[in-house]
Structures are given as structure tokens and as C-alpha cells.
Amino acid sequence: MWLGLNRHPARRAAFLAGARAVSPSLPAMAAWGLVTGVAMMKLGLELGPALGMIFIVYSGTSQLTVLPLMAASTAVLTMVAAATLASLRFVVYSAVLSRHLSRLALPLRLGTAFITIDPAVALLTQRQREGRLVQRVALLNGANAITAATWCGSSVLGIALAAVLPMGAELAYIGVLALFAITVPMLIGRPAWAAAAASIAVTLLGADWPHRLGTFAAVLAGVAAALLASPGRHRA
Amino acid sequence: MPYSPLEIWSLIALLAVVTLVARSFFLVLPRRWQPRGRVEQALRYAPLAALLAITVPEIVQQLPATLHSPAPVWSMATDPRLMSALLLVAVTRLTRQTLWGLAAGTAAYLALLHVAA
Numbered sequence: 537m538w539l540g541l542n543r544h545p546a547r548r549a550a551f552l553a554g555a556r557a558v559s560p561s562l563p564a565m566a567a568w569g570l571v572t573g574v575a576m577m578k579l580g581l582e583l584g585p586a587l588g589m590i591f592i593v594y595s596g597t598s599q600l601t602v603l604p605l606m607a608a609s610t611a612v613l614t615m616v617a618a619a620t621l622a623s624l625r626f627v628v629y630s631a632v633l634s635r636h637l638s639r640l641a642l643p644l645r646l647g648t649a650f651i652t653i654d655p656a657v658a659l660l661t662q663r664q665r666e667g668r669l670v671q672r673v674a675l676l677n678g679a680n681a682i683t684a685a686t687w688c689g690s691s692v693l694g695i696a697l698a699a700v701l702p703m704g705a706e707l708a709y710i711g712v713l714a715l716f717a718i719t720v721p722m723l724i725g726r727p728a729w730a731a732a733a734a735s736i737a738v739t740l741l742g743a744d745w746p747h748r749l750g751t752f753a754a755v756l757a758g759v760a761a762a763l764l765a766s767p768g769r770h771r772a
Numbered sequence: 773m774p775y776s777p778l779e780i781w782s783l784i785a786l787l788a789v790v791t792l793v794a795r796s797f798f799l800v801l802p803r804r805w806q807p808r809g810r811v812e813q814a815l816r817y818a819p820l821a822a823l824l825a826i827t828v829p830e831i832v833q834q835l836p837a838t839l840h841s842p843a844p845v846w847s848m849a850t851d852p853r854l855m856s857a858l859l860l861v862a863v864t865r866l867t868r869q870t871l872w873g874l875a876a877g878t879a880a881y882l883a884l885l886h887v888a889a
Binding site for chain 2: 560561563564567585588589592593594595598599602606609612613615616619620623624625626627628629630631632633634635637638645646649650652654655657658661662664706709710712713714715716717718719720721722723727728731732734735736738739740743750751754755757758759760762763766
């Protein structure tokens, strides 16, 4: 296997620890994937492209951004531009990953970055001082593997259930609630509360901005607020 | 849906490129452009900020209408989105289990939908 897990017990242990540590967020991923799978079928995508969206695009953000635009017959390049703007938070995440992944060989670096989404990034930020680099990469990919399996599995289930499940704002909101649930345990300490307050303020101010730019501005505001609220380097 | 198979699959390929470029952006930049020190420390709050930025507007979606209704307090107390989120926070904090919080929030949401209907 490409991580060499069998030859390295410590890496294997880190991989399993990553999968275990991220497990509290899996119900949220499952709910969000289910909602996305149902939404794709309800908006008229055929089976092949819907599976392509799940396994090739691998971004609920992009998928949910382009779905309403597809229903409105928007041009392909316009949809790609909208998905790019909606995906800007991942650019910030890539800055989080850079310390841990920048020494890896390019294919493994790009592969790991491609499958790393919110719960795994959150886990890595909590464990970023622990273990050696190879173990942190294994930890990250353990979290990635189980997150990807949950996300893809529940999306496929959503496709299968689309015909019988009612799809309205009701079901979609349970996906929102699930994502919100992931954030509650993260609210520990002054920088976290500062980041939360700034992010919420900016996202509400920017609610009407096009292409989810308000979301991106809120991420930047949250990080800036955490920076201001964090203790100096000597105490950090 | 008026797209040809070629257009659909081009869209899927281009969106995959968007995923890859966004998620590896800083990883392919020269190392001196990668954030270090206190900025890097503050970046650990990016997932929290992002998830709240996505979810909070959905949670408070009904609030403007609620405040302008004839009985704002009652409307707020039976607002399925707001109340289920608040209950989720309370139960998660009390039990220290995300899953119980999510279960309580979902149950409250579905129950309040029936009250509102």
C-alpha cells in the first residue's frame, strides 16, 4: 500500500488513530452526503454524472454550488467560476496543510490535499504538535479515508433513496444541523470564540454577496480575529 | 437539463481541477510563501470559521420574518431552525457527545416542524 502501513506499525497506529479521532464528525458527513446525493437526482442529473460528481469532483461545496445553476441552464465556465469562488476556504486549508505535507513527494502531496476536507483539517489542527511528521500524515490520511468512505457511501445512498425520500428544505436543513454540530466541540478558548464571533458577524453581513464570497470573507475574518486574540509567541 | 454529455463531463473534469487546485494551493507554492509563526497558529481556527460561516446563515434564516410577526417571542420559541440549533449546542455541551447533540437537535427540528405546520 502506498503509505507502507504494513511495514510501519507506528504509522499504522496513527492511521487508525486518525480514523477513530474523526469518527464523531461522521454522522454529519453522512447527513450532508445523503442530502447532496438526493439533491443531485432531484435536480435531474443522470446516474453516471451524479457518480462522477461524487467520486471525481469530491467536493460537496462545488456540487451544491453548481446544482441550482445547472437547473437554470448556466454556461459551463460560469459554473466553474462560481465553484472556484465557493471553494476558496480550501485555499486557506491548504495553508494549514503546508507545514505537514510540503516535504512529501508531489503525487502523495497532491493526492492527500485532494481528499482532505473539513473534519480532517480540524483534527490536524488539534494534533499538529504530536508525533513525527510521517505519523501526522498517516493520522491525516486515516481521517481522510474514513471521511471519504462515509461521504461517498452516503452520497450513493442518497442517489438510491432519491425516489422515495422527500426532498425539501426540511431534509437539507438536517445536513446543515449536522455540519453545525461539528463546530460545537471546537469552541474552546479565547481565540476560538473570537474566530467564531468574527466569522458569524461577517457571514451575516455578507449573506447577499454573490458566489459565497461572504463565506470566504468570514473565514479570513475568523482567522484574523483568532490571531488578534491569541497570546504572544512566548506563551503560545 | 439542456447539457450534452460532453458538456456534463467537461464540467465534472473542470470541477475536479478546481477541487485539486484549491486544496493544494499553498502546497505547490515555494516554501517561503507558506505561512509560519503566529499566522500559522491562527489558521487552526479556519475550519471553525468556515463551518460557522456556512451554517449560521441557514440557522437564522427565519429570524427576520420571526421578529416582524405579530407574536415575535412565540414565533422565536417555535422557530424549528433556531431552536433545534440552540438545543444541539446545549445537549452537546452537557453530554460532551456530538452525536447526542445532533440527535436532540434533529428530533427538536422535526417536532417543531409539526408544531408550525
